[in-house]
Amino acid sequence: MTTVASTRPASTPSRPAALDHRTPSSERRAGLLLSAPFVLVYLVFVIGPLLIGVVVSLFNTTTVKSGLGEWVGLSNYTKVCADPLFWQAMWHSVLFTLFTTPPLVVLALVFAVLAARIRRGRVFYRIAFFAPYVVPSSVVALIFLWIYTPQVGLAPKFFHAVGLPVPDFIGSTSGGWTAVVLMTLWWTFGFNFVLYTAAIQDVPSDVYEAAAIDGAGPWQQIRFITVPLLGRTTSLVLILQILASLKVFDQIYLLLGGGPDQSTRPVIEYIYDTGFTSYRGGYGAAATLIYFAVIVAISAVWYGLRRWRATRAAA
C-alpha cells in the first residue's frame, strides 16, 4: 500500500512547493492535532520504551524485581559483544535473511506478473496468494509442525512414498533451516505479492500498447517494460524484506525452539532468552540496542544507496 505512493513520482515535486509559501498557522495546528493520536502512540510505545531500554541497559536490571538494580555502566555492552553466542545468533538471523530474501522477492515478482496476465479468476489468485499472510504465526507453526513431524507427518510420508531419503526436519540443523524457510515462503510471500500487484496496476496500459505495435511479444513486454518499471517497487520490497527477515523470531521459536542445540536461534530469541528466561533485563536491553544499531545502519546504508542512485540517474 505504501508502494502505490512511492512509485508515483508526483509526490516528490510537491514538497519544495509546500516549503515556498508558509502554511497558515491554523492549518499547521490542525495538522498537529490530526497527527496527535499517532504521535502519542508513537511516543508511548516506541520512543518511550526505546529510552527506557537505553537506561535499563546501563544497569543490572532484572525482570523479577522492581527497580533498576545497580549501575554497571557500559559493561553490559562489552559483555554482549564478547559473547560468542550473541554473534552466533546474529549470524543465524543474517543466514535466515540470506535464505529467504531472494526467493521471497523473485517469487513474488514472478507470481504477481503471472497473476496480472491471467484473464479469468484474477481475484481468486490474488486472494489465494495473499491469504496465508493473514494467518497468525502460531497457527502456521502448528500446521507445519504436523507436516514436518517424523514418522507421521505429511512431508516425511511424501519423501518416503517417492523413495527419497527422509530429511530430519525438526531434529537437524540443515533440516530445521529447510523447514523454517519453506514455511516462511508459503506464509509471507503474499505481502510482497500484493506490493508488486499494486505496482503492476500502476504501469500505464499505453506503454504495453506501444510495445505491442512495435512487435514486442509477451516475454519481451515483461522483460523490457514490466520489470524495469517495477524497479522502485523492487528496491522497496527488498529493503522491507531484509528488515522483516532480520527480525525473525516467531517461526523459529515456535517450530524449532532455536534448536537443535541453539543452532538456528535468531538474535531476537537470544534477547528473549537472556532478558526474560534468564531474567537479565539490563543485559537483554544492551543486546537489543546493539541489534537495533545494526538494523538502523543497514537501513541507512540502503537509503544512502538509493539517494546516490537517484541523484546519479537525475544527473
Add this chain to the structure above:
Amino acid sequence: MGRAMARRRFLALGGGLALTGGLSACASPVVSGLTGAQPNTADVLFWNLFTGGDGANMVLMEDAFRKAHPGVSLEATILSWGNPYYTKLALATASGTPPDVGIAHLSRLPLLAASGLLEPVADTGVTELGVTPDRFTPAAWRKATVDGTVYAVPLDTHPFVLFYDVDLARKAGLLNAAGDGLKPMSGKEAFLDALKAMKDAGAQYGAVMSITADPSTAWRCFSMVYSGLAGPVVSDSGTRVTIDDAAMEESFAFLRSLTSGGLMPGSLTGAGANALFSTGKAGFLFDGEWQIPAYRLVKGFHFNVVPFPALLGPKPVAYADSHALVVPRNSGRSAGRTHNAALLIKSLLDDSAVWAQGGHVPAWLPTQRSRAFLDQSPQRNYVQAAFSAVYDPVAWYTGAGSDFQNTVGATIIEVLAGRLTPKGGVAAMRADLKRYTTARPPVTMKEGATR
C-alpha cells in the same frame, strides 16, 4: 449551538454507558487487566506444567480436592514445561498477578526464592494443617530450604534410575534369589560386568540411554557419576567453578568406557533408546523414573526399576529433582485465599499416592509409608534414591530444562560420542561453567534469601 452541544453530551454519555456496559459484561478479565489486579476467577488458582500421564494424574488429584472442598472453586492452568513456565511464573509474580499455588522444580527454587517471589512456607498456614519438616524426605526438605527459610512444599522426588529387562537379567544371572531385584553390586567393575553379562545373554547392547539432542539426560547421568566422587561443580551461589579435575576426568573416562567398548551406543535418540530397550535389544536403560508409564504400555515386556548402585564412589548416589508446591508472593492476597491455597497443598500431599502412579516417589512420608504407595511396583524399589538424592548445584542459572543443563549436557554428549577426550571434556566443561559464573547474576542470592 445548544443542540450541537446536547448531541455531543448525549454521545459522550452513550459512549460512557457502552464502555461501562462492556466492562461489567466481562468484568473480571478486562478490569483486572486494566488495574493489574489478580484475576478473581476462582477461589484458588493453581498453575502447573504437567501434560501426558502426569497431567492426567494431576487432574485426578484436583478433582479429589474439588470433591473434598465443594465450597472452594479451583482453577488449574497448564503451561508449557520448562523455561516458558518459569518465565511466566516469575513475571506474573513480579507484576503482582501470580497464581495462589504453583508447581516448581526444587532445582529452580534458589532464584525464585532469592528474587523474593515466594511466600515462606511458614507464612502460608500449611504448618497448622500438619505439614511439618519431620514428615518429608529429608533431602527434598533440605533442598526446599534456601538460606534457612523454607520456600516450597516438596511433592515428590524423581530420581534418575536403572531400568532392566527382567528376561535378559535372568538369562545373564543378574537376578537375586527372590527374582524381584538385582543381585547386590557395587563399584564400576561390577557394573561393567553386569553390562557385559547382559550383552552375552543375547542383548545387542548392555545398556542404552537417550543421548542425541538430549543434553538434560546426559547431564543427569554425568551428575550422578561425578557426585559419587566430588562436590558440586559450582559453589558460592554459582559464582565459583569448583571442579575436581581428577574426579571429572575419571567420570568422563568411565562414561566413555561404556560407549567405546560397544556396551552402549555413543549416539542414540530418545526414540531409539525406547525402541531398543522395549524390544529386548538392550539389557539396561538409564533414564528417569517418569518413563515407567511409557514402558508399561508395551505388551509382553517385563522390566523392573532399581536405584543405580555405587559406581565410582563408595556410596550410591542418585541424581534427582523434585516437584514442589509454592505460594508465589502477592501482597493483595486475602487471608481466605491463602487458607484455600494451604488446603490445596495439603490435599495434593495427601493424594500423592495417585501422583506416584507416574513413577515418582512421594516426598510426604505419610503417603510414602502407606499401603497405597507400597503396593506400587516398581515405584517402591527406589525409595532409597530419594534419600541419597543429589540435586543441581545452587545457582541462579541451574535447574530443570535450564540453559545451563543444555550447555553442559552438550559437552557431555561430545565425550560420550568420543568426539572429545575425557581430558578435553574437563577443559570444555570449565569453559562452559565460566560462561555462567562470570555472568552478572540478576539477583544476589544471599541478599534475597535473608529478606
